[in-house]
Amino acid sequence: MSSTPVLNDDNWSKLLEYVAESYSEVTLSRGFHFYKQQMVLSMNIAAELRKVHAVVEEFGEKCQVAIDLNQLKASSCTCPVKTSCKHIAAAFMELADRQGYPASQIMNAKMALKRVAAQSANVSTLEQLPGMTVEGWHKFMEHYTYHLKPNYDQWNFVELLRGQFANLKRTPITFSETDQFYFEFHQRLFILRKIVEQNAQAGVTFFTAATVYHLVDELMEWINPTISLLNGLISSERFQQTTAYFRTQMSVESPKKLHHFSVFTAFLASHPMLEESQIASEIVAFEVMQEAELSFSLCAGRAYLYLMHGRKALSWETLASHAAFKEAPTLLFRPFLDELKQKQDWQEMILWLRRMCSFYRGKRHLEIDVYVFYWKLVIAELPEAEADMWQSLEELLPTTYRIIEDLYYERRQWKRWIEMQIAQGYDPFTHRVHVLQPIEKESPELLLPYYHQAVEHYIRLKNRHDYKAAVRLLKRLEKVYKKMKQPERWEAFFTRFVSRFSRLRALQEELKKGKLLE
Structure with a gap:
């Protein structure tokens, strides 16, 4: 920035007004390109006279620019255009930059003037x-x-x-x-x-x-x-x-x-x-x-x-x-x-939730989760409304399959939850261990068909990898029988199991590795 100020806010506004009236957008755009590419090689500012001389290069030719800040229309250039050219525009931008004003406002002079006018109007409007x-x-x-x-x-x-x-x-x-x-x-x-x-x-x-x-x-x-x-x-x-x-x-x-x-x-x-x-x-x-x-x-x-x-x-x-x-x-x-x-008008909410049911058919789970949230609020106050909730969710099947499954688990309706797992072809390995732990603690007998069916499934696949999976399930099944305090039922089942599959050598080997057989 030049240490000699030749522009103040009033001068700056007048310069923007002159540029907005006298220059086309194409000329200003080309001038901005010259300015950004540092084609304004030199600039001399005569502060007392408020005149500026600059040299702008284009394709090796040096154009002499003379700017008169007292009379902007008198500004000239040695190029064939002589006035209101891209070289003078570039010099204006270089001068603005040296004097601490944004050169980009020269290129967008009309918009800058509107902004200044709006700001001055806004001050009084505030x-x-x-x-x-x-x-x-x-x-x-x-x-x-x-x-x-x-x-x-x-x-x-x-x-x-x-x-x-x-x-x-x-x-x-x-x-x-x-x-x-x-x-x-x-x-x-x-x-x-x-x-x-x-x-x-x-x-x-x-x-x-x-x-x-x-x-x-x-x-x-x-x-x-x-x-x-x-x-x-x-x-x-x-x-x-x-x-x-x-x-x-x-x-x-x-x-x-x-x-x-x-x-x-x-x-x-x-x-x-x-x-x-x-x-x-x-x-x-x-x-x-x-x-x-x-x-x-x-x-x-x-x-x-x-x-x-x-x-x-x-x-x-x-x-x-x-x-x-x-x-x-x-x-x-x-x-x-x-x-x-x-x-807290829960009876009316039941009516609304039942009427709204059809609007959730085929909707995303996030939307249905919101629907279920309000049902839970109702049931917390009116437990007898639970039947209405299940009826609504069943009407929205299959969209609500996962939600019903989660609700069964959340409400500890273990039997129905396990039946849904079996119907979908899942087995105990589908879940993390902590998912089945509360069922094992509260109703271990409900896990028996889940484990037995899964063991049979892995045996039918007849390869060593699946035999290993069957053995892991058998060890967990043994724990369930012990949890039920019925070890004799386990012994009877396991004896029959070994007898049934005595010809499967690979399975017998895996049972020994798992320390289920001596």
Whole structure:
């Protein structure tokens, strides 16, 4: 950087304005190439006169550049173009770099000017934020982030938006504690909306879908503890403005991508001291809006409010009445089940879980695990509901095969669990030793058919490797009989076993190696 400053912020703005008016993008791009390739061989700055002389090389030819900072239009070059050429552009960039200004802004002069204008406008706008509505906040955020362009890496775009909003913290804004919460909440909602809109325009891939769901999860994890810190301080006005924002977003939401619906229900569930009158007012607002909108997300939001208001039958009827209900994703039901959990209305939860059963047919195990989680909550309070759970899971076979198997084990229904292992062709070697230990301790007799069948299987394979496996199982079987305190049954079985397979020399040798035969 030159020790002689010939540029200040005001001069810099004027230089950007001149470049934006006088240079094409192609010329600036070529000039930037010359600058990056260090083709500006020399530069002399006459600080008092505010004039600059530079030498720029191109294909061995040296072009003389003269810059007059007092009268930029008078700047010239010895090349055939003479003015507004790539050589002068390169010299501008070299001068900017030496004076401590970003040379890249010369190449992107128009964008840099817009950013500067936005920043100066934003400074005055920041003081007005506390008096703005939520709608005004979103208009401000749109303007504040307009220069950030989406790209293929959506998470990178999210981080750019977050970084831009982090800059707001450098300027004190006289928000109340409640407004501070709502303003940060709407920054997060703004980012979610931007990603949802980008997906709608460009189509959804695995990576873009993952970004949206990650944002929703983050939002829902952030809401509850953050609202609780408000110590009951709520703003009826901000609440109404926020729910109005949600209704607008839900009115255009895809029936299978209920992102704003999920955050809306988490917001309601977490909001402290939500009064009956507020819920009733929201129901009216949803009913009025849905008369003109056919959005399933709006319908689901209204149904959730009915459930919060204690109108349980109407809640389900509202959902079921919508044409898109049969194709609804399973994530739709979680807020409703959480509300019933919060109210400890277990009988109603049984009804909902039974009605929901068909929606989980053919779904991923992760989704069905959530379904089973709520069944477990019910059974912990109403053990008699266990039969309903098994009926639901059986209706979802074969998808729920593994889940039923795990539940049998978890609930120590050993006989049914072992029958499922045998039906699938498994043997004791399928499991780690600790898996069978509790069965051996509590109901060792149930392991007998499992071990006996496996021993027979390995003997039929008739090779030494499998004979060794059969011997290992026989030793474990002997332990089971001893655990049952029935050694005589073991002796009787083993005597018959040795007699049956006395002609299999390799097996007899392995039995001796295993010290089962002398």
